[in-house]
Amino acid sequence: MKLGIRAKLFLISLGLVVLSILVAYFTARANIESRAKKQVFDDLAVRARLVAHAASMPTETILAAGGWDALADRLGKESASRVTLVALDGEVLGDSLVKREDLPTVDEHLHRPEIQEALRANGLGTSQRYSTTKGGVMLYVAIPFYRDAEPVGIARVALGLTQLDSILMALRQGLFLSALLAIIVALFATFFGAQLGSRTARALTETARRMADGDLEVRSRALGNDEFAALGRALDQMAKRMANALGELREERDRLSGILESMDEGVLFLDEEGRIVLLNSMLRQMLMLPSEVEGASLKGVVQNEELIETLQLDEDSQPVQREVELTGLKPLKLLVRVVRLRGAQRGVLAVFADVTETRRLENMRREFVANVSHELRTPVTSIRSAGESLKTAMETQPQMALRFVTIVERNAERLQVLVEDLLNLSRMESREYSIDFEPIEPEPFIRQILGLFGERATRLETRLEVDAQGAALVRADSRALDHVLTNLVDNAVKYAGKSATVTVSVKNWGETVVFRVSDTGPGIPAAHRARIFERFYRVDAGRSRDLGGTGLGLSIVKHLVDSMGGSVSVESAVGEGTSFVVVLPKWTDDDEPRSTPQVPEPGSGAMA
Numbered sequence: 001m002k003l004g005i006r007a008k009l010f011l012i013s014l015g016l017v018v019l020s021i022l023v024a025y026f027t028a029r030a031n032i033e034s035r036a037k038k039q040v041f042d043d044l045a046v047r048a049r050l051v052a053h054a055a056s057m058p059t060e061t062i063l064a065a066g067g068w069d070a071l072a073d074r075l076g077k078e079s080a081s082r083v084t085l086v087a088l089d090g091e092v093l094g095d096s097l098v099k100r101e102d103l104p105t106v107d108e109h110l111h112r113p114e115i116q117e118a119l120r121a122n123g124l125g126t127s128q129r130y131s132t133t134k135g136g137v138m139l140y141v142a143i144p145f146y147r148d149a150e151p152v153g154i155a156r157v158a159l160g161l162t163q164l165d166s167i168l169m170a171l172r173q174g175l176f177l178s179a180l181l182a183i184i185v186a187l188f189a190t191f192f193g194a195q196l197g198s199r200t201a202r203a204l205t206e207t208a209r210r211m212a213d214g215d216l217e218v219r220s221r222a223l224g225n226d227e228f229a230a231l232g233r234a235l236d237q238m239a240k241r242m243a244n245a246l247g248e249l250r251e252e253r254d255r256l257s258g259i260l261e262s263m264d265e266g267v268l269f270l271d272e273e274g275r276i277v278l279l280n281s282m283l284r285q286m287l288m289l290p291s292e293v294e295g296a297s298l299k300g301v302v303q304n305e306e307l308i309e310t311l312q313l314d315e316d317s318q319p320v321q322r323e324v325e326l327t328g329l330k331p332l333k334l335l336v337r338v339v340r341l342r343g344a345q346r347g348v349l350a351v352f353a354d355v356t357e358t359r360r361l362e363n364m365r366r367e368f369v370a371n372v373s374h375e376l377r378t379p380v381t382s383i384r385s386a387g388e389s390l391k392t393a394m395e396t397q398p399q400m401a402l403r404f405v406t407i408v409e410r411n412a413e414r415l416q417v418l419v420e421d422l423l424n425l426s427r428m429e430s431r432e433y434s435i436d437f438e439p440i441e442p443e444p445f446i447r448q449i450l451g452l453f454g455e456r457a458t459r460l461e462t463r464l465e466v467d468a469q470g471a472a473l474v475r476a477d478s479r480a481l482d483h484v485l486t487n488l489v490d491n492a493v494k495y496a497g498k499s500a501t502v503t504v505s506v507k508n509w510g511e512t513v514v515f516r517v518s519d520t521g522p523g524i525p526a527a528h529r530a531r532i533f534e535r536f537y538r539v540d541a542g543r544s545r546d547l548g549g550t551g552l553g554l555s556i557v558k559h560l561v562d563s564m565g566g567s568v569s570v571e572s573a574v575g576e577g578t579s580f581v582v583v584l585p586k587w588t589d590d591d592e593p594r595s596t597p598q599v600p601e602p603g604s605g606a607m608a
Helices: 005-055 059-064 068-079 100-105 113-121 162-212 227-262 281-287 305-311 356-396 398-429 442-451 454-459 478-496 541-546 553-563
Strands: 082-087 092-095 125-131 136-147 150-160 266-270 276-279 320-326 332-341 347-354 438-440 463-467 474-476 501-509 512-519 567-573 577-585
Touching (some): 005 082, 068 100, 092 100, 113 136, 113 150, 305 320, 438 478, 478 512, 553 577
Antiparallel strands (some): 082 150, 125 136
């Protein structure tokens, strides 16, 4: 049978009303019964506490008043309930429903549910069960009673369900009559409501259906002043606002998508279950994630436990900022800021910033400052000490004062050299160091440099040798080349030890000139050779400081050689000495710029 919209509205409305009334009836009934039963238990608990308090009086007083059974009879009358006094071993001491002469025939009560619960919890025990003594279902409440803070027994109060059942029956009848009356009233109200609403309901339903299908241009064009006309106008207004809001949402979505994709930071949003809702392309690159991960669990696509732990915030957690290190093909250090969003969009929002390069530069800066501070401390301390001693010796010990002046001058000069080295290194790294190329004849240039080390070599019994015959003119900056060779010879004399030999040789190699500074010292272990040209890197830090090394020399050497279009390398074997090889271009008449020359293979003629 086909029903019209009026009949459907009537039946649906009536069904909903009846269903609501029935649900309310059964819910209210269960709630009232539960509350009534709870009220009874609460009332029994109060009576049980009063009984337990009365049973806590001294035994002499109880015996003088007629004994435990007499006390139970009296308390049963006063509390209008059955009162049972039970010893800790389960023996019934007294019962308001059992005669004193019949007490020995009563079973022990230790294993009654309410007694066990009161003993286990050391508090309140409740039970609802059938009573063989009373011959019906009863509610029991048991509470231990004490004397001098020690448990003496259990006071139990019981009440039959007859009175409670009569009250509940009256409540059920009242609720049933109220529900029946409400259904009858709802029947007539629903009928007349369906009769009035059937006129325009079909049109409004069709309009709402088309709006739900996405046609936000449709309008109901309802006329009149009744509720359905107002509903039609509300639908028209809603459709207009929804169309405007949808357009704004599209613009906002496109704008937000553009912002996220253009950010240098990674953005991630997780829902309450830890599934990925949103992430931008920068985060995909950082974490090396596939293109389709939306909807996937975070633990399924990210293998870093520290990162997963960082992104797991509890409901009441405060925003977290933590630095996480990722290993693998692309090691990264990410600064992760995580905050839990509350409200309509519940979840976890995380922003990732790549701080790998920042941390590297910070470490370099810290190492640089620490090393520079350490190196500057020695000459500054010497100057201060000499200055203080100079004040005392100027008048009384002129010769000693002259010695202190010499110390001040020497350390001031050392300090100046160190500062200049730092400035030069800074300028070279920033490409601000000026190189002026000129032709340099190697042999006299080298002999002049070795002359500076004659006194020290004699003191250390070190032999200085030169092998530069036939070497071509070198295209280099004289200051830079002087600094390079001076530093290499100084290191060779300093670290080779006593009775060593330091040789500076120069050979032609194609269009290049190869300088080799060799010594017969202890050599450099293989593990240190790759880093020996780094700033402040020392093979033996303790020995280097004792000998006055700063760790800047070889770094400056490398920068200077690179600036002159050359290259520098090291060859060494432990126990067999060390050789530093500097390759520079030859001087040509056209003096044209040349690319960095190729380093000759070790063991070839030019390197020998």
